[in-house]
Amino acid sequence: MTKKNTPSRNENRGVTIADVAKAAGVSIPTVSRILNDKEYVAEETRQRVHEAIRTLGYTPHTQARRLRGGATMTLALHHPIESPHDLSSVIETSYFTGTAEAASEKEYFINFLVSQLTPEALLNMYRSNQIDGIILLQVRMDDWRVNLLRENNYPFVMIGRCADLEDLSFIDLDFETAMVAAFDYLVELGHRDIGFLTYPQSWHKTGLGPAVRSLDGYQHALSKYGLRSCYREIGLNSVEEGFEGTNDLFRENPELTAIITVSHLTAAGSIKALTQHGRNVPQDCSVMAIGFGGNFASVVTPSLTTLEWSPYEVSYRATILMTEKLANELSSAQQILVPPKLIVRESTKEVT
């Protein structure tokens, strides 16, 4: 096995604008102009410079350009979570890919921040010119990040939304509409005894949007149809909690004919519990989930009827929004509410 020499920095790296200028027999500014399609340049000069660029394999130094240009052309996507290890159960891959795709289209870099951030650290991201803007995930009704960024007038965009939205741009899932839509659908099928397994109490207490707004929507739906309240606040990301929540619900309300959950995981637990107690889904009880779709829905047996959003699309749009804001292309704050899509699969059925 021949041992090769592995230098830490590469030789190719050395080609600078000065090299190109020398090779083409012109000055550095001239090369720069040609690179940036500025002003008038003699066609013959342009040819010569391009020739030099090609033979030298020159590419402008991104960092230097950015230093000169003032903008970092870098965005951050922040999800506050104690343990990044667990993020996979909280957020879908498509959030990353949607953001990454939009950023790359707009020639921005994107940094994913998946940790608890101190106010100091957040400010430093801007102050030290690491980022031009940030996209906030998991926004609370009263969110310190929003307050801080707003005070300091640093550009940001939310996926989600806080309480005071004046002049703020966001894209959010419309949970209120989703809840009512779920009831519209189930009531239409003849259901009147509907149980709801919602977000954990801790989410509600800390003012997390989905928790607060789902419950609001739930109340609307109840009064719209004159139904009585029947819900449990349970953990989001475990089949077990769905299992136990469902058992709980049925112990006190054996008459239920439908269950709405806010995660595919708890829906799966719900189905497990029902099946185990001899209730067939959807024959004896319908189950539906509100949330992100993806592959989960069809893995479950029976496959899940859902009201879902595309995290890819939502994050893509949020990122485009961020770049537009930075380019001053937004005349006013953009506030976008995305309605969910109803996808009927096998887990729901009319009451017999």
Next chain:
Amino acid sequence: MTKKNTPSRNENRGVTIADVAKAAGVSIPTVSRILNDKEYVAEETRQRVHEAIRTLGYTPHTQARRLRGGATMTLALHHPIESPHDLSSVIETSYFTGTAEAASEKEYFINFLVSQLTPEALLNMYRSNQIDGIILLQVRMDDWRVNLLRENNYPFVMIGRCADLEDLSFIDLDFETAMVAAFDYLVELGHRDIGFLTYPQSWHKTGLGPAVRSLDGYQHALSKYGLRSCYREIGLNSVEEGFEGTNDLFRENPELTAIITVSHLTAAGSIKALTQHGRNVPQDCSVMAIGFGGNFASVVTPSLTTLEWSPYEVSYRATILMTEKLANELSSAQQILVPPKLIVRESTKEVT
């Protein structure tokens, strides 16, 4: 609604090292030294400078530091895929979070590249100093990215591995071992008629590691136990393909008592097919999946026995490896093979 003025760049941004120097009544290099804990500085001066830094809210300009320092302190993670939209079905979130976490610990930035990359574009990432190194995903036995990077002597690390590994650093899942381990486990339970739903033929043809090595491991296992071959190459990411693949397999081999799949999705399809044909899992037939774990396994009913790896850990380690390589902390190429962990759940059982 009061209309606020939204300047595009922020005022706080202006604080530079020169401001600090002036405020503290010292020269710029002195501030720089203090910032970087260099050499001897009079304690009294240090105090004064720190004081100025604090009151001005100064943070060093990252881009400028990088320009001066030579390194971009930025890494890329590349997954080649035609449609980034579909990435969520191919790769787990934990890949991103593991990478992001390691990068942030080492004070690197990380850019996720989730698109088809041209050779030209890949070289440009280095030439234009956008990145110091790249982490390659979905590596083929003969991978143009590897060849190109190697030729140009640009630093990279693989999650996966190609055929010629001389002097290359990687961390890969040990699929051969996994296959044999699956058979060890099932044979121990008394199974001798075992069907295998493996990666699609296209993967095998393009030389994708998991496809090639799973099949190799499969052959080893067969000859180890003197069993006959019985497998199908099917699509990875759909419940349907698992469903149909299983039906296919049983049509010609009704005697099968166990199925091994390489994805949770196809395993779910497998269970669906078996159940639908009146075969109880695991009573009449065991099903197990080789691959990443996560929440999928317990969503399925019965929950899946798996041989699994943690994508968080694998990507975390790969990223650390990359930073070590860049810091020249690696005396030789690191080649790490990660064995899977067997997690017995409900979907497997001894032959009765």
Next chain:
DNA sequence: CTGAAAGCGCTTACAG
């Protein structure tokens, strides 16, 4: 222990 000088690679007025 500290400052004046040069330079990282580029771009943008400013003259010609």
Next chain:
DNA sequence: CTGAAAGCGCTTACAG
């Protein structure tokens, strides 16, 4: 149409 000069914010020898 093109070049000389200044500067983006920082760090690193080099003198003192």
